[in-house]
Amino acid sequence: MKQNKQRDGFMDVYLVGGAVRDELLGRPVTERDWVVTGATPQEMLSKGYEQVGKDFPVFLHPKTKEEYALARTERKSGSGYTGFVCYAAPDVTLEQDLIRRDLTVNAIARDKDGNLIDPYYGVKDIESRTLRHVSEAFSEDPLRVFRVARFAARYAYLGFTVADETASLMRSMADSGELAHLTAERVWKETIRALGEMNPEVYFQVLENAGALGFWFLELIPSRVNSDLRLQRAAAAQCSDDIRWALLFADVSPEQTEKLCERIKAPNKYTGLALLISRFSKNFTASNQAEDWLALCNQCDAWRKPERFTDFITACTLIAAPSETGSALATALNEAVSKAGKLSAKAFVEQGLRGPQIGEAMDQARMEIIAEYLN
Known part of the structure; x- marks a missing residue:
C-alpha cells in the first residue's frame, strides 16, 4: 500500500x-498510540512533548x-523480556x-x-482471522507467548485462531x-487481563x-477440561475476574492452590477466594441441611467477610452448573448470611451467657435464620 505520512512539522507521525x-x-x-519517524528526543521536547519512557524514548502529547x-x-542482549538493547534515531524507518x-x-x-501502511500483511490476517507472528524475532521475547494467548481469548468470538507456524514457534519457546x-x-498481568475476556478459557x-x-x-493441567466449562459459564454470567480465577482451583488441592498463587504473586483477594474454592466448594450441595450450611459459613468466615462469601457461593453455583434451583439457593444463603451476620454477642451476654455459651448460642441463632431462609 502507498505509504502516506502525517506531517507534524519536522516529523512523520x-x-x-x-x-x-x-x-x-x-x-x-479505547486508546491510541503513535510512532514518530525522523525525529530526535530533543526535537520532541522542543515541541512541548513530555518524555516518559526510560528504556526508550516515549513522549506524551x-x-x-x-x-x-x-x-x-x-536487539536481543539477555534473557527474558527485558534483555534488549533499543536503538531510536531519525534514520529508523516505520517498517x-x-x-x-x-x-x-x-x-x-x-x-x-x-x-494504511501494512508491510507484513496484517490486513490479510485480519480478514482470515489469523494471529500470526511478524518475524522470527518474536521468539526473543517470552512474554509474547502469553500475549498471543490473551489475544486469542479476546478475539475468539470473532473466529480468530493462532497460525500453525506461530503455535509451533511458541512451543519451541516453551521448550x-x-x-x-x-x-x-x-x-499475572497477562493472565488477569485474559480472564476478563469473553472467552477466557481460550x-x-x-x-x-x-x-x-x-x-x-503446572497445578492446573489435570483439571483443564473442567475449568474450561466453568470459565465459559462465568464469562456468560459476566462474573468478576476474582471469581473466574477461583474457578480454576475447584479440582486443585489447597496446598497446590497456595503454591501456584504464591508463584504467580496473585493478590490476597484472588488467593483468598481461590483457597476457599479449593477447600470448601465440594461442601456446597443442594441437599445440605441448615447445620451443614452453618458449618460452611463458619469455615468460610462468612460473618466477617460476607462479600467474599457471596463470591464463593456464586463460584460454587457455577461449578455445580447454574440452574434456577442453584440461583435460588445462592440468593437464600446470601440473604441469611446478611441477616445472621448482624447478630451481636452483646445480646447474649445480657442474657447472662458466658464464654463458650455465647458462641454456641450465636451458632444456634444463625442456624435458625439459615433454616428460615432455606424454607
Whole structure:
C-alpha cells in the first residue's frame, strides 16, 4: 500500500497497533498510540512533548496526552523480556519499527488520511482471522507467548485462531525454558487481563497447546477440561475476574492452590477466594441441611467477610452448573448470611451467657435464620 505520512512539522507521525487493528475489526478504540519517524528526543521536547519512557524514548502529547514513541529497533542482549538493547534515531524507518512487533495484526500503521501502511500483511490476517507472528524475532521475547494467548481469548468470538507456524514457534519457546525468566508480575498481568475476556478459557487452551502451562500453571493441567466449562459459564454470567480465577482451583488441592498463587504473586483477594474454592466448594450441595450450611459459613468466615462469601457461593453455583434451583439457593444463603451476620454477642451476654455459651448460642441463632431462609 502507498505509504502516506502525517506531517507534524519536522516529523512523520503514524497511528499504530491496537487502535488500527480494532478500527478494522469494528471494535471500540479505547486508546491510541503513535510512532514518530525522523525525529530526535530533543526535537520532541522542543515541541512541548513530555518524555516518559526510560528504556526508550516515549513522549506524551502536550494536549491529548497520548503516547508518541520514536521509531526504534531492538536487539536481543539477555534473557527474558527485558534483555534488549533499543536503538531510536531519525534514520529508523516505520517498517523497521513495525517488524519488531509481535503479531501482524498489530503491525499496521495508518496516516491521518486513513491510508494504511501494512508491510507484513496484517490486513490479510485480519480478514482470515489469523494471529500470526511478524518475524522470527518474536521468539526473543517470552512474554509474547502469553500475549498471543490473551489475544486469542479476546478475539475468539470473532473466529480468530493462532497460525500453525506461530503455535509451533511458541512451543519451541516453551521448550527452551525461556518462560521461566519472566517475572510473576508480568505473567499475572497477562493472565488477569485474559480472564476478563469473553472467552477466557481460550487463554489456557492456547498455553496448553504450546506446552506453556508447565512452569507457571503446572497445578492446573489435570483439571483443564473442567475449568474450561466453568470459565465459559462465568464469562456468560459476566462474573468478576476474582471469581473466574477461583474457578480454576475447584479440582486443585489447597496446598497446590497456595503454591501456584504464591508463584504467580496473585493478590490476597484472588488467593483468598481461590483457597476457599479449593477447600470448601465440594461442601456446597443442594441437599445440605441448615447445620451443614452453618458449618460452611463458619469455615468460610462468612460473618466477617460476607462479600467474599457471596463470591464463593456464586463460584460454587457455577461449578455445580447454574440452574434456577442453584440461583435460588445462592440468593437464600446470601440473604441469611446478611441477616445472621448482624447478630451481636452483646445480646447474649445480657442474657447472662458466658464464654463458650455465647458462641454456641450465636451458632444456634444463625442456624435458625439459615433454616428460615432455606424454607
